Amino acid sequence: MTVVALYNVAAIPVWAGLPVWSVWLLGALSTFALVWVCRRRYHKAVYGAAHHNTAVGFCLVAGLLGTAWMAFAAEVSPINITALGLLLLFGITLGVLFLLVRHQAPIKRETQRQIVALDQQMKEVETTATEQAQTVEEHRDQMVRADLAGVTVIENIDTAEGFRMTLKDNPNKPIKLSGLQSKIGNLASVLAADLHAQGIELPEHHVQAYPAGPAHLFYVKVRTKDIFLEPLPYQVSTEIPPLREPVKAGKFADQEPVPIPIIGRNGIMCSETGGGKTVFINNLIAGVAERDAVVAWVGGTEKLTPLVLPWLAPWLLGNTDRPLLDYVAGPDAYAVLDMLVAFYKLVSDRTSSLGARSKFRATPEDPAVVMFLEEAPDLLDRHKDKKVMTHKGTKMNASQLLDAIASIDRAAECGFWLLTQQGLIEALGPNGTRIRRNCIVRVAGATQSDYDGSSTLVKCNNVRTTQLKNNELLIQRDINVPVAESWKAFFLDELDLIGPVAEYYTPRKPAFSQQRKNSLGSAYARRWDADRLPELVQAARIDLGVEWPVGSRDGGQESPAPEQPVQPDSGAQTHFQDPAPEEITMMASDAEAKMTEAIAEIAKYGPLGKTMSELLHVVTAADCPEFAAAWMYAVVIGKAAPQASMAEKEAAGQALITELAGAPWQLPTEVRSGAEGWASATLRDRIHRYLDPSVASSSGIPQQRAGEVREPLRTLLARLQDFPGDHFVTTSQAVELLEDSYSANQLMELLRDEFGLPTQRPRGDNDARPRGWFLSNLRDAAEAPV
Numbered sequence: 049m050t051v052v053a054l055y056n057v058a059a060i061p062v063w064a065g066l067p068v069w070s071v072w073l074l075g076a077l078s079t080f081a082l083v084w085v086c087r088r089r090y091h092k093a094v095y096g097a098a099h100h101n102t103a104v105g106f107c108l109v110a111g112l113l114g115t116a117w118m119a120f121a122a123e124v125s126p127i128n129i130t131a132l133g134l135l136l137l138f139g140i141t142l143g144v145l146f147l148l149v150r151h152q153a154p155i156k157r158e159t160q161r162q163i164v165a166l167d168q169q170m171k172e173v174e175t176t177a178t179e180q181a182q183t184v185e186e187h188r189d190q191m192v193r194a195d196l197a198g199v200t201v202i203e204n205i206d207t208a209e210g211f212r213m214t215l216k217d218n219p220n221k222p223i224k225l226s227g228l229q230s231k232i233g234n235l236a237s238v239l240a241a242d243l244h245a246q247g248i249e250l251p252e253h254h255v256q257a258y259p260a261g262p263a264h265l266f267y268v269k270v271r272t273k274d275i276f277l278e279p280l281p282y283q284v285s286t287e288i289p290p291l292r293e294p295v296k297a298g299k300f301a302d303q304e305p306v307p308i309p310i311i312g313r314n315g316i317m318c319s320e321t322g323g324g325k326t327v328f329i330n331n332l333i334a335g336v337a338e339r340d341a342v343v344a345w346v347g348g349t350e351k352l353t354p355l356v357l358p359w360l361a362p363w364l365l366g367n368t369d370r371p372l373l374d375y376v377a378g379p380d381a382y383a384v385l386d387m388l389v390a391f392y393k394l395v396s397d398r399t400s401s402l403g404a405r406s407k408f409r410a411t412p413e414d415p416a417v418v419m420f421l422e423e424a425p426d427l428l429d430r431h432k433d434k435k436v437m438t439h440k441g442t443k444m445n446a447s448q449l450l451d452a453i454a455s456i457d458r459a460a461e462c463g464f465w466l467l468t469q470q471g472l473i474e475a476l477g478p479n480g481t482r483i484r485r486n487c488i489v490r491v492a493g494a495t496q497s498d499y500d501g502s503s504t505l506v507k508c509n510n511v512r513t514t515q516l517k518n519n520e521l522l523i524q525r526d527i528n529v530p531v532a533e534s535w536k537a538f539f540l541d542e543l544d545l546i547g548p549v550a551e552y553y554t555p556r557k558p559a560f561s562q563q564r565k566n567s568l569g570s571a572y573a574r575r576w577d578a579d580r581l582p583e584l585v586q587a588a589r590i591d592l593g594v595e596w597p598v599g600s601r602d603g604g605q606e607s608p609a610p611e612q613p614v615q616p617d618s619g620a621q622t623h624f625q626d627p628a629p630e631e632i633t634m635m636a637s638d639a640e641a642k643m644t645e646a647i648a649e650i651a652k653y654g655p656l657g658k659t660m661s662e663l664l665h666v667v668t669a670a671d672c673p674e675f676a677a678a679w680m681y682a683v684v685i686g687k688a689a690p691q692a693s694m695a696e697k698e699a700a701g702q703a704l705i706t707e708l709a710g711a712p713w714q715l716p717t718e719v720r721s722g723a724e725g726w727a728s729a730t731l732r733d734r735i736h737r738y739l740d741p742s743v744a745s746s747s748g749i750p751q752q753r754a755g756e757v758r759e760p761l762r763t764l765l766a767r768l769q770d771f772p773g774d775h776f777v778t779t780s781q782a783v784e785l786l787e788d789s790y791s792a793n794q795l796m797e798l799l800r801d802e803f804g805l806p807t808q809r810p811r812g813d814n815d816a817r818p819r820g821w822f823l824s825n826l827r828d829a830a831e832a833p834v
Contacts, residue, residue: 071122075115082107090153096163099156103149110142187213190242194235199223209301210254210272217264228257228266229509229530236510239270248272253512258531271301271534276520279539282331284552285338291410295335297328298521298537306523306535310335310418311342311410312458314486315465318504319493324519325467326355328491329420330540332465333359333373337553341412343374347387348422348467349431352378353587355422358546364588364597368554374417375575376584381431381446382689383580384421386571388449391419391462393439393568395453398460408461412558416461424466428477434689443686447477454486471500490524492516492532508532543591656735659685659707664735667728668801670793677723678705701725712738732801760786760795761803761830773824776810780818803829 086107092100117138121131187201198218205212217223223231236255243250254271280299294307308315310332319325336344346356356376363371377387394417398408410416421427428447435443444452450464457463466476466487473480492501494516501513505522507530513522519539522532540546565572576598578585585596656664662685666672679701682688688700705724708715715734717724767785768777777785779792790798796819799805805826807819 071118072115075111075118079108079111079115082111093164094160095153095156096160099149099152099160102152106142106145106149110146113138113142190235190238194231194238196223196228196231196235199228207269208273208303209275210270213268213270214260215266215268217266219264222264224263225257225259225266226507226509226530228268232257232268232510235268243272251512251515253510253515254534256510256532256534258533259529269301274518275301275303276518276534276536279519280536282334282538282540282545282549284549288340288556289338291339291341291416295332297331297335298535300533300535306537308332308335308489308523308525310463311416312407312461313463313488314454314457315463315489315491316468316484316487316504317465317491317493318468318471318495318500319491319513319521320469320496320500323493323495323516324521324537325469325493327519327539327541328493328521328537329355329422329465329467330546331537332418333420334540334549334553336418337372337550338556340556341410341558342416342418343558344372345375345377345387345391345417345419346373346422347375347377347384347419348424348427349379349381349384350423350426352376352422353583355420357584357587357591358543359550360584360588361543361547361592362551362554364592364594366594367551370554370557371576372550372554372557374557374559375572376581377575378422378581379583380580381427381434382436383571384427385434385436385446385449386569387419387575388446388453389436389438390568390572391417391464392449392453394564395457395460395462396439397567398462399456402459407459410461413561414564415558415560416463418462419464420467421464422467424468425470425472425475425477428480428483429475432477433691435686437686445477447479447483450476451479451482451486454483469496469500471495471503473503488527490527492522493519505532506530656738659687659704660713660735662686663731667731667735668797670797672728674729675718675720675725675727677701677725678717679725681725729801760790760798761826765826765830768823768826771823773822773827775823776808776820777823777826778818778820779807782820799829805829 083104086103087100090100090103095103117131117134120134121128124131183202183204184200187204191197191199191201196215198221200216201213202216203214215228232255233252236250236252239255240250240252250270250272256269258267258269259265260267292309292311294309296305297308298306300306317325317328319328333344333346336342346352346359348355356373359373360371360376362368375387375390377383402408428450432445432447435445436449437443438449450466453462453464466483468475471492473484476483490504490506492504492511492513495501495513498512498514501522502508502511505511505524506527508522508524509530511522511532516522519536521535521537523535524530524532540549560568574580578596578598581596588594588596663681666681666684679688679697682700682704683690683692683697687704688697692700701724705717707713708726709717713734715726715730717726718730764777764782764785768775779796782795783790783792786795796807799821800807805821808821808825809819
């Protein structure tokens with residue numbers, strides 16, 4: 049195309065009769081324009097000086113050659129064979145050169161980009177090095193005064209809260225992060241003295257050290273601005289966040305959100321009254337409520353009502369059809385223990401059904417559970433003498449239950465938070481050490497002593513929780529990382545703020561399947577009964593002006609009962625309406641729950657049932673008295689608490705008398721020394737006669753069959769068959785012959801109760817030698833009729 053253009057331009061002066069010098073003028077102007085375009089197209093900054101010069105040179109040569117050819121063609125004629133040959137040679141040569149220049153253009157451009165980037169990087173490195181050197185010099189004196197000689201400050205940048213220094217460890221004598229944290233008080237004092245001249249008051253706990261990634265670098269955050277003075281407003285979540293996404297419960301000092309994991313994590317929050325504990329927990333409850341596959345359980349023996357009443361208010365006022373919280377227990381200690389038993393049953397069932405999976409996956413049909421224990425030390429320590437029976441048949445107090453839960457709840461996608469005013473390990477009861485070890489997340493607010501804060505935030509130096517103000521909190525997101533970060537929770541407290549939030553989130557609340565509800569036991573089914581929540585019932589009446597919507601022992605109804613006006617009795621015949629479908633469903637569910645509970649009791653205790661099975665353990669114990677009052681039996685088998693009043697114990701005893709007087713036992717009492725009860729032999733005999741041989745063999749009560757010598761007598765006689773009848777066998781010898789299958793006490797009781805063989809002395813009752821039996825008496829007992 050360029051060749052054709054040149055040919056046409058050269059022909060114009062010939063055809064127009066113009067002088068030759070006009071062609072030279074046109075060529076010069078064209079060459080100038082071509083060079084100008086080339087300089088702009090291949091700029092030095094983009095393609096480099098070399099490629100720029102090559103392109104410009106090419107354009108200049110091409111312009112000059114083109115101008116010379118046009119002048120020659122104008123002289124001899126454009127159709128001259130020589131002119132045409134030169135034009136073709138000119139076009140091919142310059143075309144090849146142009147293609148080379150154009151091909152090299154992107155390569156040269158990338159090369160130049162790298163050169164520019166490297167130059168910029170080198171300049172930045174030089175600038176950084178210069179700034180670091182200046183920073184080191186500026187802060188060298190501060191480091192020396194803070195007893196941190198050799199540690200250098202390589203960066204100091206402004207932040208929203210004040211400024212942040214990056215420290216580099218002493219390469220010759222490293223102090224590491226722990227050493228820096230131990231000296232952070234010194235550094236705070238030095239910085240406070242320097243900032244005082246600027247009119248800035250710097251408290252000690254506003255200087256905190258953190259790891260900066262590489263082991264030899266540390267951050268020191270200095271907060272010079274009181275950004276926590278004003279409350280942070282809470283915003284409802286319009287979208288349902290993912291279940292396992294951490295709850296954003298507030299903001300750090302740099303205004304970044306505070307992520308707190310709640311699924312499969314346990315935590316402790318320590319703060320005195322007014323230190324931000326309730327506001328913090330309200331944020332976690334809101335974080336649970338905004339998700340659709342997790343529910344909140346709340347319990348406590350102290351200060352429970354102020355925490356839970358605002359969350360239940362929409363339900364109590366009839367604005368929602370169910371409570372936002374799934375389970376509330378307290379202030380009675382046994383009610384909270386029942387909740388812990390249900391929680392233990394839930395996590396045990398889930399972990400035992402994992403199979404090849406490493407973790408249970410919660411769903412809206414089988415949601416995760418996060419439990420909150422208000423004033424946990426009151427239950428775990430002060431009520432440590434109270435115990436309840438678990439689904440595994442063992443009696444545990446609250447500390448033991450929580451320890452067992454903490455060891456497996458992560459795999460069950462459950463967790464709990466303990467609220468306390470004390471940082472003492474013993475405040476969490478006899479198993480407090482193991483409980484704390486499984487509480488990974490720690491939060492501290494203002495406390496009465498710095499010890500409470502420093503013992504809660506593990507291995508974190510410079511923790512001064514007595515100086516925290518305006519609901520400022522410290523969080524240690526992992527006890528394995530000794531870092532406590534300052535933050536503040538969103539303000540969410542009392543009914544006027546919590547009520548609308550609870551009402552907004554209630555439609556998202558999931559529910560357990562009926563099968564799962566049945567497995568959690570009767571306490572869960574009756575969790576909303578008025579007699580289980582007396583303080584809440586009274587608070588609802590006084591503070592909200594409403595009656596509690598669920599009566600006593602109604603099976604756990606969750607919707608408020610409609611208020612009906614009380615009509616005077618007219619004396620007319622009353623006509624009852626057929627039950628509504630939902631009532632039929634509720635009755636069927638209640639019946640199913642009771643049947644499931646009965647089946648579970650039979651499977652667990654056998655045909656004797658719960659009461660008589662526990663009495664069996666009592667009357668076969670070595671230290672069981674020959675006679676005991678009914679109320680004493682009631683206390684031992686857990687029907688009355690040991691610390692209960694005498695009236696309560698006697699009432700439990702009367703209930704036990706009534707139960708055993710009915711079918712199938714029909715067991716009358718006897719009165720001794722004014723006490724109504726039973727002889728232990730009477731109870732053993734009644735159990736013995738109740739069981740048939742096949743059941744007795746599996747229940748621990750030997751039952752003889754015709755023509756058969758019962759154990760352990762059969763084994764004992766077989767090993768003594770070569771001895772004469774006057775041979776005396778001591779109890780210790782008999783235990784050895786039975787290969788320690790029984791203890792001495794167990795063997796003596798068994799032979800006495802089941803074979804009528806009391807222990808003897810070889811020479812009478814005054815003989816000081818060990819007790820035992822004559823072999824002739826053992827053989828007579830074996831031959832006795834059934």
